[in-house]
Amino acid sequence: MSIVERSPFNARVTGIVVLAIAAALVVPFFVSQSNLYLFTLAFLYGIAALGVIIPIGYSGQVIIAQGAFLGIGAYTYVKLSAAGVPTWGAVVAGTVLATAVAWGLGRSGIRAEGIYLGILTIVFNELFTALLSLFPHFLGGSTGFPAPPLYLPSFLTSAGMRSETYYWLAVGAYLCALVITLRMLSSETGWAFLSVKDDPLAARSVGIDTKRYRLRAFAYTGALCGFAGTIFAPVVGYISPGSFNLSATVDILLAGVIGGVMSPIATILGSFVVVFLPQVLRAFSDLRLMIYMILLVLIFIFLPQGISGLVSTYLPGIRRWLR
């Protein structure tokens, strides 16, 4: 059983964690603007990828609509900000709406199991992008909208929002989301999720309300992706259905799976691969997408536990933290 355990105070591991966070924070001083943008995206995708670990890794619900939830957060943020709602109100609203919609999706799919639930969520994702295209005036249609910037209280930023500020915001948001997720998964909820995934019948027989946990898994996914979406919008500066379609969902899923589908900490690793690998392969211009896909398939075959699996094989001490 891989319940995320709160590791006892371990100087070495804490040291590594502090170093990692410090490294993340100083990134803006060492990379170009365009690369910083990618780093920022990676952290945002990392948040969304937590919305893969929870349903698929822990709760056994096949949710393939993360891109749509990301989009709900993004579009809500944009529409509300543009209408004059204060930034953080828009962020909260976006997160809440995405959570609610995700919950609703879970509710409507309550009878569907396994991959059929997955297909339902795929259809929902497509429905979402199709819906966006249907309302060119209100929802921007297939061309989309520009996104108003995020406003942080002035005591945090003196010069307004710059790329660095967005980056640090993304890192901070990721760390918060990660901590919340880790706490949740190591609590009774996480244990209940695993029971539901392992044997729903047995879970029910010990009094676990499987329906409630299924819906919770959906809600968490919606919340995480929606939240990421509200920051995604101002970071990218422009939103259109193309950023939230099935392709985006698959990217988020890949980020979760490559890191290790049961490893919340490794989501950042997975999202780095998903964000940077296509860029790295740009050297092979013509066939880069093909190589990317083939590499991905090879990763699935040879690294079933994702990168975290690879790491825990060679560094068993790390295992407890990464599980």
Add this chain to the structure above:
Amino acid sequence: MPESELLSVDGLSAGYDELDVITDITLSVQRGDIVSILGPNGAGKTTLMRALIGLLTPSAGTICFEGVEVTDATVPERIRAGISLVPEENHVFKDMTVKENLVLSAATKTKDRKRERIEHVYDLFPRLDERRGQRAGTLSGGEAQMLSLGQALVTEPDLLLLDEPSLGLAPALVEQMFDIVGRINEDGVTVVLVEQQVKSSVDISDWVYVLSTGQIEDSGPASEIGAVEEIMSAYLGGA
């Protein structure tokens, strides 16, 4: 191995996910006998059956059939050798007709033998004969169980493994089931029967093993296994 010994199990341990459910099982089945393995829920009866047919790979021990070691043999190999299993849960093919179910199970037989064996099953179970073209999913519980037994018989087994054949059957059908098991045995098929229904099994058996929490606790000829109530209270908690 004595001529009359059909099945010999030595030190068998098996389970799931590296956890052994049954440990160090040693038993012997004589040709022509009916052997009952009694035990409460969770004793490991189904695990033992699955290991015998080859659905599970044992972690230790050996299985010998007709003098040949089959511990590593695959399921099709064991069926061809003459072992057949009627599982505890019903696994008939619900979207296929009774006839299709039987034809498919008889795959290892030649064309003529196939027809003979299927007719034999229809003789044994007239209800199935009536319902040849019916989808197996529409059969009643008892009929589905008959079909499951028919599927195993169609391969002309020398050793028939029955995992709780009376489970879920109405009392009248239970009696019928045990009658049929007796008849099958009279035809020359050795039967290993795993059951919770102590009295009915012991009545038709030649030898009895008692399985509890993964180990053989007791064994002996059916006539000597002691008062039925004794076994029941000692190991089965009054089942």
Add this chain to the structure above:
Amino acid sequence: MGLSIHLLVETSINGLIFGSLLALTAIGLSLVFGVVDVPNFAQGEYAALAGFATYSLMQTGLGLLPAAAIALALAAVAGVATEHLIIARFYGRDQYMLYSFFATFGLAFAFEEGVRHVYGTSFVKIPAPALGSINLAGVDVNALRVVTGLGAFAMLLVLYFYTRYTHTGLSMRAIADDSVGARIIGLNERRLYKITFGVGALISGTTGIFYGVLFSMSPTTGFNLTAFAFIIVVAGGLGKFFGTYAVSLLVGLFESFTATFLGSRYRLFIVFLLLFVLLAFRPNGLFGRVAE
């Protein structure tokens, strides 16, 4: 727009023919999904493979039939290779379906890129003899279309008998029905998985060739066919032969009518909405087993 009987009949016939083509890929997917438990995102790519291969082989001077035969063999090999090299790696794993789904997704994408690399983004058509037109129900229909439609129907009949009267066909149905039961009666699942993939790819391959003859192919043809196949299989219910065929015809008709009469703007949304509602209330499809 004047609604003439002529237009209605023509649209219907085209829809039925298109539906028959789709049915082949859908049944291929149904087999692979039902027997091997893989929602094969690359199912339509076997069609594209066969279609493009036929085209290229004909460029070297080969006739339509020999080229098609080789192309179909290629498709079958690709199917078996998919199982052997990729899917087989995931057997017994946790989340088997999800991983195999992802792997087929990667495969489909990679193949599509490969096609784009070789053939560019232009449309490619398989040259076929011009057979003139036949008069059906008072409407002049392209004879080639009719022949293709009949060919597809014939293939479906062959498939039907294959799954009902051959040992392999019965075995496939058995595994799809109850995989444990299949093991108990001694079926060799590994071998049957390979056969299923091969047969499924072969059937989809025929769709590709028919498609390439009647319409034109582009790199996204594979994906389009996959999408249709999924919609049909999900709506028709896994493994239900006639259900799948019936739904395919419906989808073909729907596609044909909406293309002729309705703008594409609302079409996509309506299709997905219908599908969503269907999945929410009957997750196992229109004809599938009712979910508990």
